Amino acid sequence: MFQRILIFTLLIVRLSLSNLLAQDDIDQYFDDGKIGNAKNVFKINVISPIVGDLPIYFERVFSDKVTLEVGLGVLLPFYNGDIFEILDGEELEIQNPQFGFSIYVHPKFYWQSQSPELNYSGIQYRRRHYNLTDRAVVYNDISFNYGLQVLLVHRIAFDYNLGVGFRFRTVTYTSPSSMYGSNLDENTKMEIIGLVVPWTIRIGFVL
Amino acid sequence: MKRTIIITSILTILAFYSNAQETTKKVDILWGAEEKASRRSTLAGLIGHDKTGIYVLKKQRKGLYGMGSIATIEHYDTKLKKTKSVVLDLEYKGKDREYEGSFHLNENLYIYSSFRNQRLKINFLFVQTLNKETLQLNNDIQKIAEINYENKNKLNAGRFSFKISRDSTKVLVHYHMPHDKGAKEKLGFHVYDNEMKPIWNKVVTLPYLEELFNTMDYEISNTGDIYVLGRIYKEKQKLFFYGKRNFNYHILSYSNTGSVVREYPVKIEGKFLTDMQIAINRDRDIICAGFYSDEGTTSINGSYFLKIGGVSKEIMAKNFKEFGMDFITQTMTEKQKKKTNKKVDKGKSVEMYEYDLNNIILKDDGGAMLIGQQFYIKVHTTTSTVNGQTTTTTTYYYYFNDIIVINFSAAGEVLWTEKIAKRQVTTNDGGFWSSYVLSVVGDKLFFVFNDNPKNLFLKPGDRVESFRRGKGSIAVLVELDNEGNQTREALYRASEAGILARPMVCTQISKNEMILFGQKKKIHRFSKITFK
Numbered sequence: 001m002f003q004r005i006l007i008f009t010l011l012i013v014r015l016s017l018s019n020l021l022a023q024d025d026i027d028q029y030f031d032d033g034k035i036g037n038a039k040n041v042f043k044i045n046v047i048s049p050i051v052g053d054l055p056i057y058f059e060r061v062f063s064d065k066v067t068l069e070v071g072l073g074v075l076l077p078f079y080n081g082d083i084f085e086i087l088d089g090e091e092l093e094i095q096n097p098q099f100g101f102s103i104y105v106h107p108k109f110y111w112q113s114q115s116p117e118l119n120y121s122g123i124q125y126r127r128r129h130y131n132l133t134d135r136a137v138v139y140n141d142i143s144f145n146y147g148l149q150v151l152l153v154h155r156i157a158f159d160y161n162l163g164v165g166f167r168f169r170t171v172t173y174t175s176p177s178s179m180y181g182s183n184l185d186e187n188t189k190m191e192i193i194g195l196v197v198p199w200t201i202r203i204g205f206v207l
Numbered sequence: 208m209k210r211t212i213i214i215t216s217i218l219t220i221l222a223f224y225s226n227a228q229e230t231t232k233k234v235d236i237l238w239g240a241e242e243k244a245s246r247r248s249t250l251a252g253l254i255g256h257d258k259t260g261i262y263v264l265k266k267q268r269k270g271l272y273g274m275g276s277i278a279t280i281e282h283y284d285t286k287l288k289k290t291k292s293v294v295l296d297l298e299y300k301g302k303d304r305e306y307e308g309s310f311h312l313n314e315n316l317y318i319y320s321s322f323r324n325q326r327l328k329i330n331f332l333f334v335q336t337l338n339k340e341t342l343q344l345n346n347d348i349q350k351i352a353e354i355n356y357e358n359k360n361k362l363n364a365g366r367f368s369f370k371i372s373r374d375s376t377k378v379l380v381h382y383h384m385p386h387d388k389g390a391k392e393k394l395g396f397h398v399y400d401n402e403m404k405p406i407w408n409k410v411v412t413l414p415y416l417e418e419l420f421n422t423m424d425y426e427i428s429n430t431g432d433i434y435v436l437g438r439i440y441k442e443k444q445k446l447f448f449y450g451k452r453n454f455n456y457h458i459l460s461y462s463n464t465g466s467v468v469r470e471y472p473v474k475i476e477g478k479f480l481t482d483m484q485i486a487i488n489r490d491r492d493i494i495c496a497g498f499y500s501d502e503g504t505t506s507i508n509g510s511y512f513l514k515i516g517g518v519s520k521e522i523m524a525k526n527f528k529e530f531g532m533d534f535i536t537q538t539m540t541e542k543q544k545k546k547t548n549k550k551v552d553k554g555k556s557v558e559m560y561e562y563d564l565n566n567i568i569l570k571d572d573g574g575a576m577l578i579g580q581q582f583y584i585k586v587h588t589t590t591s592t593v594n595g596q597t598t599t600t601t602t603y604y605y606y607f608n609d610i611i612v613i614n615f616s617a618a619g620e621v622l623w624t625e626k627i628a629k630r631q632v633t634t635n636d637g638g639f640w641s642s643y644v645l646s647v648v649g650d651k652l653f654f655v656f657n658d659n660p661k662n663l664f665l666k667p668g669d670r671v672e673s674f675r676r677g678k679g680s681i682a683v684l685v686e687l688d689n690e691g692n693q694t695r696e697a698l699y700r701a702s703e704a705g706i707l708a709r710p711m712v713c714t715q716i717s718k719n720e721m722i723l724f725g726q727k728k729k730i731h732r733f734s735k736i737t738f739k
Contacts (some may be wrong), residue, residue: 026299029331
């Protein structure tokens with residue numbers, strides 16, 4: 001009797017073990033370090049330091065096709081124009097700026113594959129706030145962007161982005177002497193100053 | 208007198224319509240119930256059948272622009288009554304797998320799925336059986352193949368495809384290795400028996416550059432040997448280069464568990480083989496048949512048949528025959544015929560355009576039948592300005608026209624050729640309601656397709672009317688006997704059935720039965736055709 005119970009128990013243990021082992025065998029194929037389910041990407045821009053902007057970006061996946069990217073950056077105390085821009089009329093010279101800040105908002109639609117991978121397009125809003133001695137200058141860029149984001153190795157992402165859009169400029173004078181004859185009460189001006197072609201190359205980390 | 212004329216006319220019209228209303232007596236139709244379904248859903252395919260009924264896969268587009276889809280497996284009993292419907296859940300521990308295919312083999316329903324592991328950069332293929340009672344996946348998932356796509360993005364991770372041998376005892380899983388510019392073409396094969404037990408597998412490197420080789424078809428013999436039909440391009444991967452045909456067909460075979468490789472260059476001197484289909488007969492000979500053209504032309508002007516010894520590599524039978532004038536002009540109007548005859552009288556060549564090869568059917572006597580269809584797409588772009596606003600509209604016209612059938616003897620001679628008049632033109636739908644479904648019953652061929660009722664009374668020289676999606680359309684049954692004689696009869700009227708047939712997803716399920724599926728707006732309906 002004991003022998004039968006022992007054999008029966010051993011048989012059950014063996015079956016359970018083999019099931020578990022088989023399950024483990026299959027699980028290994030699905031172990032992608034959760035990259036497949038990644039919902040967040042943190043990125044830095046490798047181009048923008050040239051123009052004195054140091055942003056970090058965070059991209060959040062909301063559905064198979066839709067993500068939202070936001071960015072926050074520090075504007076360094078120097079100014080260079082963007083690499084590609086066609087600015088019409090008077091271009092305000094920004095000399096000796098103090099530290100400022102930049103904000104990015106970019107909803108994206110991944111039309112080729114599941115987000116956040118491969119080709120996407122979307123509308124990007126970029127705001128830069130420069131503090132000068134006698135005025136504050138705000139650049140608001142709205143552009144239609146196309147981009148490609150690929151996973152290089154493991155969790156490293158490469159994001160290439162190119163767009164076309166308009167730049168609006170708002171100047172707030174802090175010193176009356178710099179208004180050059182304008183009404184002191186209306187010390188804020190907002191105007192469209194031209195066409196911009198935002199171009200970025202970013203390296204990111206997928207989480 | 209006037210009254211007599213009116214009564215006679217009414218009687219004539221009534222007689223005409225009673226004749227037109229008559230449906231075929233050659234088949235019995237069993238209708239399933241009308242089911243309400245989403246407008247975004249349709250039948251993807253019939254995945255199996257057994258003595259309890261049929262198993263089908265339906266897909267419903269979801270999300271923005273319908274880019275995603277939900278797959279549902281449904282079972283219908285022998286009376287075509289839906290007994291179960293279950294959403295196919297391909298999630299494994301929170302990871303989404305991609306549906307790759309399904310087959311009914313040896314009384315089991317196998318579901319194939321893949322998962323691209325982005326960390327390992329490997330695309331895994333899995334197989335799992337489906338519980339036929341619950342329509343849920345069984346807990347027997349197993350990995351059966353993999354493609355390594357290191358240093359490539361996930362869209363270049365290879366894609367799995369399947370082929371079943373004629374006797375359904377072998378399954379071929381084949382795939383292209385990820386694209387690598389400038390490298391030689393690499394193909395992967397995995398051969399399984401009908402219980403999905405592995406027999407052999409191999410990754411082969413072909414002696415051709417990826418950019419200059421295009422696989423057109425795969426075949427697996429009953430003994431598990433693999434045949435690959437490919438086009439080898441001379442310059443760029445283009446059908447024409449500086450106005451000249453730019454490719455040749457080659458057949459490669461892998462036998463004895465992949466250890467023996469044979470290459471069969473297929474050629475007929477002076478003729479350019481434009482289209483080809485291959486099939487493997489019981490003696491493992493390769494049957495190639497298709498269309499040819501004369502060098503330097505873009506159309507087809509005849510058909511050919513080649514039988515190549517599987518072992519000897521010798522051509523055992525070879526024949527080609529130009530399409531006769533009767534065949535070319537068979538479905539033309541009198542005006543078109545006159546125009547064509549004039550062309551011939553002037554010494555100009557008359558050819559056929561835009562025909563695609565669809566099937567090659569091996570006959571018991573060693574011969575074969577070749578079936579093709581005229582198919583092309585036209586794009587029309589119109590620009591209009593209203594109130595100063597310019598609008599551009601692009602319309603895609605999908606043409607699925609005449610079907611052609613060529614019957615070859617075992618020696619490769621053309622016994623007869625026949626053209627089935629058909630005109631289906633639809634816009635912006637990819638030909639959703641067009642094309643045909645074929646059933647082979649004994650030595651006869653039966654074609655079912657949507658048609659214009661006026662074509663039921665088509666006489667030689669009449670204009671072939673185009674099928675319209677409206678209530679007036681009918682599904683027709685065209686029978687082609689072993690002498691090439693055709694008869695066309697109404698199968699059912701769309702208005703009475705409440706649906707329009709979708710021939711592309713319909714299938715023959717037994718020697719004398721065929722399953723038809725139709726839908727209209729929110730209604731889905733199956734029917735079973737039994738040939739008497």
